[in-house]
Amino acid sequence: MAQRVILNCDETTRIKLEQQGYHFVGTHRHSAVKTCLWLRKSLRGEGNCYKGKFYGISAHRCLQMTPSIFCNQRCIHCWRPLEAFNLNKERREAISWDSPEEIVEECIKEQKRLVSGFKGSPKTAPEVFSEANQPRHAAISLIGEPTLYPHLEELIEVFHAHGMTTFVVSNGTNPEMIRAINPTQLYISLNAPEERIYRKVARADYWNNILQSLEELSNKKGRTVVRVTCIEGLNMVNPEGYAELLMHAKPDFIEVKAYMHLGYSRKRLPRAAMPSAARVREFAAAITHYLNAHGSKCGTAYRMVDESEISRVVLITSSRSSQPTLIKVRDG
Numbered sequence: 600m601a602q603r604v605i606l607n608c609d610e611t612t613r614i615k616l617e618q619q620g621y622h623f624v625g626t627h628r629h630s631a632v633k634t635c636l637w638l639r640k641s642l643r644g645e646g647n648c649y650k651g652k653f654y655g656i657s658a659h660r661c662l663q664m665t666p667s668i669f670c671n672q673r674c675i676h677c678w679r680p681l682e683a684f685n686l687n688k689e690r691r692e693a694i695s696w697d698s699p700e701e702i703v704e705e706c707i708k709e710q711k712r713l714v715s716g717f718k719g720s721p722k723t724a725p726e727v728f729s730e731a732n733q734p735r736h737a738a739i740s741l742i743g744e745p746t747l748y749p750h751l752e753e754l755i756e757v758f759h760a761h762g763m764t765t766f767v768v769s770n771g772t773n774p775e776m777i778r779a780i781n782p783t784q785l786y787i788s789l790n791a792p793e794e795r796i797y798r799k800v801a802r803a804d805y806w807n808n809i810l811q812s813l814e815e816l817s818n819k820k821g822r823t824v825v826r827v828t829c830i831e832g833l834n835m836v837n838p839e840g841y842a843e844l845l846m847h848a849k850p851d852f853i854e855v856k857a858y859m860h861l862g863y864s865r866k867r868l869p870r871a872a873m874p875s876a877a878r879v880r881e882f883a884a885a886i887t888h889y890l891n892a893h894g895s896k897c898g899t900a901y902r903m904v905d906e907s908e909i910s911r912v913v914l915i916t917s918s919r920s921s922q923p924t925l926i927k928v929r930d931g
Contacts, residue, residue, distance in 0.1 A: 621633050627694070629669070630665060630706070632664040632710055633664075638658045638659055638663075638714075641658035641727070642720075642722075642728065643723060645722075653852075653905060653914050654784070659714075660736055663738045664706045664739060664741050666748035667745055669743045669747055670742075670744045670747070674790065675800055675830075676858045677863070677864060696748060699750050699757045703754065710734055714731045715732075735762065735763055735764065736765070737758045737763050737765045738768075739767045739768065744769065744770050744773075745769060746769050746780075747773070751780055752780050755780055755781065764783040764784075766782060766784045768786040768788065768826070769785070770788050770809070771787040774808055777815045781820070784824060785816065786823075786824045787816055789813070790830075792839075799834075813845075813847050814847055816849070822852070823848070827856065827886070829858060830868070831878065832871070832872055835874060838882060838886045838889055842890045842893065845886070845890060846893060850917065852916055853914075855879055855882060855886060857879045859911070875911070876908045876911045879911050880906065883903055884903060886915070887903055899918050901917055
């Protein structure tokens, strides 16, 4: 009999996740979809998330999902209950994985069901509701590490076959999968300038894998991003070290973003670990300075071009990318 891996976490955690809005899909329940705050705001005409500001994504047309609720790191700043979903190699090999086709079909079906509840609201414009029923973007970033799903390359292709764009956000621990996949935009999270700090932040031992993934990023033909999550008092040090690593990756974009004091991370970090928007801007400026000071090593210049103060994130772009407005994702 196929294994229902969701039962490998404790029942209390599973119920709590469902109460928080996670909707498990597929036969083996290792995939999930969830509507976010910005989707609800976008439906009501109350704003859009920073991905909309930076890349042109309409939040009400964005399907936020994961093909793997599991993760192989235990990052101290993660707002998810990762203690319940940590996945080692032995456990990964024991999982029965659903097909990409099943996951995509059920995610789209569940997204439409979730959005249907907004139809009767006087704040929801009919044309916006109609668009929301035709998702045009898959954010493969909800919970867990998507590269643990062995059929991620095919999953992306199935989303694309449905006329959707894809963002994949990875921790970079599986360079072979980074090499294989071709989403519309590929993110790698970089949360330390060197291995000693990485071990404190991620509580894992994949630093060499992450270095390999950064090198793989430099060879990708699609759009690439490195996201630096800033934690006050822990990893907002050595901007030159970050710049050295970024020069190996040569990303089109760099997002320097504050850790947010939310969810389960509040059990691990104090509120003071969440830097202000001004501190994030200052740190992003320092990274940009060192990138350009050593620009000959990566053959491109970088500059700060935008920010979202509410999300405490600054966007840095490569000179290869021109203005981000010129390369926005098409929503349909």
